[in-house]
Amino acid sequence: MKSNVKNSELKSVRRYLYEKGLKHSLKRHTIAELFFREDKHLSIEELYDKVKKIDPDISFSTVYRALRLFERAGLAVSRRFIDGITKFEPVHPKEHHDHLICVRCGKIIEFKSKKIEDLQKEIARAYKFELLNHRLELYGYCNKCRRGPVNRKP
Template sequence: MKTELEYLNIYQKKHGLKRSRQRNRILEIFLSTDRHVSAEDLLEMVKKKYPDIGYSTVYRSLNLFHKAGIARLVEIGDGVARYENALKQKQHHHLICENCGRILEFTDPKVDEMIEKNARKKKFKVTRRRIDVFGLCDRCRAQK
């Protein structure tokens, strides 16, 4: 199994991009968390160890990681683009509490498979799925 850095190097070579110290450092920090991070979030984490790296570079690196298949885009509907480690984190879906904003996760290969089947019927090639379920989490249900 290839590492994230290997993926990145392959993608860069394929597209005639150059390596850069900053990008590798940003990748290092990105890989160090299991959370969903926005460019802003990641910048904050990066700054702690590498104060000289700027917002643009983090922003552009995240987009690049996404294109290279290293980062998976997670949109919860608040207009902020967040990313998670696509290789380490298994594809999962979200239960989003409309009351407290808490996000629970679930995975279900059967669901994914059935969606795939529906797509195939329409001759559609799937690259990415997003399943978000909105409602009330157990805690919020209890206190209401």
């Protein structure tokens, strides 16, 4: 396996496991490596597919449990999209973007805003939160759907 891995996060996993008296298995390590190398959010299924290629003996359950573990350790965040699928994301992705979502046609546009991120940090500070991640979704009509309505279910 290549070594372009986020070692700091792998260490955090180890530390968390140690603090909780949990064990550090090879499989968990494989999952962690693949997960924290990723930058974008991944469903359990998607990560499972990647994991299988490295070690086919790792089951879906294990991937699922590992992700929930990372989440409890504060190293991952889960979110559920409209399609009903839960996706996980490392807490410090290299690049974070937010979403504009059209409620008519379902189109999704990604955007970034430094200003909004700064305001979020300010708010977190005010409430004494240690900010790990965030989720911002703007819902509305896209340019097309404002005029001639388009239906997702025609």
